[in-house]
Structure formats: structure tokens, C-alpha cells
Amino acid sequence: MISLKEAIIVEGRYDKIKLSSIFSSPVIETGGFRVFKDKEKQNLIREIAQKRGILVLTDSDSAGFVIRNFLKGAVPQNKVKHAYIPQLKGKEKRKPEASKEGFLGVEGISDEIIIEAVKKSGATIIGENNCEVNSGITKYHLYDLGLTGKENSAILREKLLKSLNMPTYLTTNALLTALNCIYSLKELKEIVKKLY
DSSP: BBBBEEEEEEEEEHHHHHHHHOSOEEEEEEGGGGGGGGGGHHHHHHHHHHOOEEEEEOOHHHHHHHHHHHHHSSSGGEEEEEEEEEOOBBBTSSSSSOOTTOOOOOOGHHHHHHHHHHHHHHHHBBTOOOOOOOOOOOOHHHHHSSSSTEEEEEEEEHHHHTTTTTTOOOOOHHHHHHHHHHOOHHHHHHHHHHHH
């Protein structure tokens, strides 16, 4: 697997699944056009961009470019890189018919083409530039801090998400990804301590 300094921003769940099989870096979904109204998701993306930078990898159709341009305006230009996949005609295997414009989305593009697009984007491949990224927070740490698996975990997790200005609907895995993009384990422990 390839590890990038930047977090990868994609449109949806199937794009995330595809990229998570190629890259060990965090992959964050915009939820498609939902990102336009979701201020918490916007804040999360801005904060991740500030800490480690983001790499935007959307479909090559008009909707993908609308989302890409929105993110381009929402994040400082020096914190965002763009990877572009080619406009290839076709349809994804899971779909009964092609998209409105008839192009393959990120989930339908081959691994090789995606890797080439990411390399061309100027993304920082870890190991090439001795770049370090936080990845020390695990599910065990979330459990140990009372954020999962305990009687009041849901309440504490919601308080944490609100205090960090993150979307309160994040799943445990999405929370883990976001936390590892922004905080060290030591910083998280200090934040949680203040919530009690």
C-alpha cells in the first residue's frame, strides 16, 4: 500500500473503499453535494488540510468538478493538491447503467491509473521525503478513553465531536480517521480529560 502525507478527499463511500485498498492514508468522503451545506464537514476538511494537507480526487464528470471547485475555494490553496482521473467511457460493475455523462467514476478506474494520477498531483509519498504522519490513535485508545464500548460512550463521543467542531454523525471508523489526521494520542487524551 502507498502512504501519503495528505488525506485524500473523495465524493462517496465506494470511492473511499476503492482508495482504501490502494492507499494507507486517510480517505475522507464529502458525501457528494452534502458537503455544500454541511458546515461541520467543511470545518473538518479545513482542519485536516491545515494539519497535513488534502488531495482532492473526484470523478471526472461535471458533478465531480463542482465539488472540486467548492473545496478549492474552502481550503487555502497551499494546503490542497488535485489528482485528476481521465474521462473514460463506461459504467461501474455495481451499477445497472452508466452515469448521466457516461464516464467511469473513481471507483471504476484501474488502480494503475489512480496511482499515476496521484503521483502527477505532487502528493507527498511517505518514505520519499521522510514525512511523518500521526497514526497513533487506535480503537483500543477510543475504548480506553471511554469513547466506545462503555455505558456513556455515545454521550461522551458526541461531546467530543461537538467540542472539536466535527460532524456528530461520524462513525467510529470515520472518527478514528479524522482524529489521526489532526491529533496525536497525547493531545486527544488532554481533550477528553477536559470533557469529564
